[in-house]
Amino acid sequence: MRRYIGYIVVLALILLAGQHRLSRLGPWHENTASHWNHTHRYGIGVHHRHRNAIWGHKGWQQLPGNSLSQPAAGGNNKTPWAAVPGPRPPTPYNSSVAAPDSKISTTPTRLLSPGPSAHIAESPAAAVPVTPLTQLNQLVTGIFITIQASDGRYLAAVNHNTGQGSASQRQKVWRVQLGHGGVQLQCHSHAFLSADLEGRLSIDRMAARRYETFHVQFRGTTASLMSHHKKYVAVNAASSRQLDATATAPTSNFTFRRVPNCESEEACWGSVQSPLHTISKQLIPVVLFSSPKNIDKMLTHQMQQNQLLVFDIWSRLPTKTTIVFTDDPKTAQAAKNNHLTIEPKFFIHPKFNQPTYKTLFDRAIEIGDTDVVIYTNGDILYTHDLLETVTFVANFVKKTSEPPYKFMVVGQRINYELTQPGFTWDPDWEAQIRAFARQGQLFQANAQDYFAVSRALWREIFVPPFVVGGTSFDNWLTGRLIEAGHTVVDGTGTVTAVHLNHGHLKGSHKEPKSEFNTELALKYGGWGGGSVTGCQWYTMWDPATGRMTLWDRSGSLLWA
Structure with a gap:
């Protein structure tokens, strides 16, 4: 027991x-x-x-398996949130990331390049804390920045103001490039901020030279921008693009900030679109005319071959007619072989045995019976974009003014050396000409080789008897029309005008007819202000849309 x-x-x-x-x-x-x-x-x-x-803010997009509410491949079907009771952390501010309880798509999502914050228009530092740049060595080639004035507005590249009160996000972003001993600023249209000799800012040059080079001087968290001729970008009451000779704080002080999550053109400005060319039936009827040198008087066989190539291209342009003013049998036959209109009757200056610009314009207007005529030097190749630009400007003038419509389009040429014997055009001849343009050199801004003039404007103005082939006419005509307040548009940005070199780019400057033209220009107002950079308006292709756009050189450079 x-x-x-x-x-x-x-x-x-x-x-x-x-x-x-x-x-x-x-x-x-x-x-x-x-x-x-x-x-x-x-x-x-x-x-x-x-x-x-x-x-970065709004900079991350969902990929399969990245969402916290989506199991990785091979995992269980229970999310961490469902497995654990109690409160859940807040969903991150990103519209592309699904909420924990939402249904997740199994379709893969492409990871896009992050773009600038949507808040950059208010403050580039609002989305991600970014301190202002304070040292010159922080401005390196390839970075994207904003430049904010002391009054809160931004340096922005805005085309013709159609009533908008503020600049878009991409218009405020500039890409830095170093060259010519300074800083160069490229905008979304791929053009550079430029300072001309008259002390004005523009945004129209596609290649950076000393005119597009600025010296940046930091003073703590702000900096000044000085042009090559020692004038400063400044804030003034009119928000004009006029430079200032003195750097007076705070009007000439700007804050530079690097744009977050912006490392490429596509991320900062959007993808680049090819130009959307106008079809021929939408182009206005124009007359193209010229008075080329006699082929027999050309010094080399290559020059003669080049003239035949130019005639061939002119015959392919969708003009109403193309007129060649010549009394030389060989030149006339070459033009006729390319189905061009020959006009042997025109006024010849008795002293120089050359026609005058005035009589050629008068006769072309009489023969063509169109609202616009285009004079061209005899050695210039064009593509359809010459007619597209003239049509674009004509439509703009019709929408913004009353008849009769008065305007002129001028532009710079690109010099190209064609030395290939027996060269012929391919079926895609425009691609060949554009290739010449890419390989050539843009000529100076005070030399114009084509003038697209409306009939109404030509009939209103007085033109002295400048001799064809001599200097001064181009600068006199452009400068006096600008001075009189007429609509003169620089078409360099959209017109492909390729000059086939002939060995003496300025040979005509030494001839007696140039001295005669110079005296005429001095007598009737001079040639000052006759550069294409003096035009109030200029055209460019918009890389984001592929459409032709009009820009105003006198417009505001600072935008909210």
């Missing part, structure tokens, strides 16, 4: 000891579960917020 009682006591002691150990294990299990819950409730949320901060 005593033995059974002993067994019972031992068994009871064992049971009591086991219960005591289990009671001690309980708190350990609860603490472990609590730690696991805390980690998965808050730890992952902290990590996710940190990841969003690294990628």
Whole structure:
């Protein structure tokens, strides 16, 4: 009996000891579960917020398996949020990331290049904390920046103002390039901020030279921009593009900031679109005319070949007619072979045995009976974009003014050396000419080789008897029309005009007819202001849309 009682006591002691150990294990299990819950409730949320901060505001897009509510491949179907009770961390501010309980698409999402923050128009530092640049060595080639004036507005590249009150995001972003001992600023249209000799700013040159080079001087968190002729970009009451001779704070002080998440053209400005060319039936009827040199008087066989190539191209342009003014039988036959109109009757200046520009314009208007005529030098190749630009400008003038419509389009040429004997045009001849343009050199801004003039404008103005082939006429005509307030448009940005070199680019400057023209120009107002950069308006292709756009050189450079 005593033995059974002993067994019972031992068994009871064992049971009591086991219960005591289990009671001690309980708190350990609860603490472990609590730690696991805390980690998965808050730890992952902290990590996710940190990841969003690294990628930038709205800069990260969902990929399969990246969402916290989507299991990775091969994992279980229960999300961390469903597995853990209690409050969930806030969903990151990113519209492309689904909420934890939402249905996740299994379709892969392409990771796009992050663009500038939508808040850049208000403040480029609003989305991601970005301190202003303070040292010149921070301005390196390839970075994208904003430039903010002391009054809060931004340096912006905006085309013709159609009533908008503020600049778009991409218009405020500039790409830095270093060259010519300074800083060059390229805008979304791929043109550079430029300072001309008259002390005005424009945004129209596609290649950066000393005119597009600025010296940046930092003073703490602000900096000034000085042009090559030692004048400063400044804020004035009219928001004009006139430079200032003195750097007076705060009018000439700007804040430079690097744009976050903006490392490429596509990310900052959008993808580049090829020009959308106008089909021929939408072009206005024009007359193209010229008075080329006599082929027999050309010094080399290559020059003669080039003239035949030019005639061939002129015959392919969708003009109403193309007139060649010549009394030389060989030149006339070459033009006739290319189905061009020959006009042998025209006024010849008795002293120089050359026609005058005025009489050629008068006769072309009489023959062609169109609202616009285009004079061209005899050695210039064109593509359809000459007619597209003239049509674009004509439509703009019709929408913004009353008849009769008065305007002129001029532009710079591109010099190209064609030395290949027996060269012929391919079926895609425009591509060949554009290739010449890419390989050639843009000639100076005060030399114009074509003039597209409306009939109404030509009939209103007085033109002295400048001799064809001599200097000064181009600068006199352009300068005096600008001075009189007429609509004169620089078409350099959209007109492909390729000059086939002939070995003496300025040979005509030494001839007596040039001296005669110079005296005429001085007598009737001079040739000052006759550069294409003096035109109030200029055309460019918009890389983002592929459409032709009109820009105003006298427009505001600072925008909200």
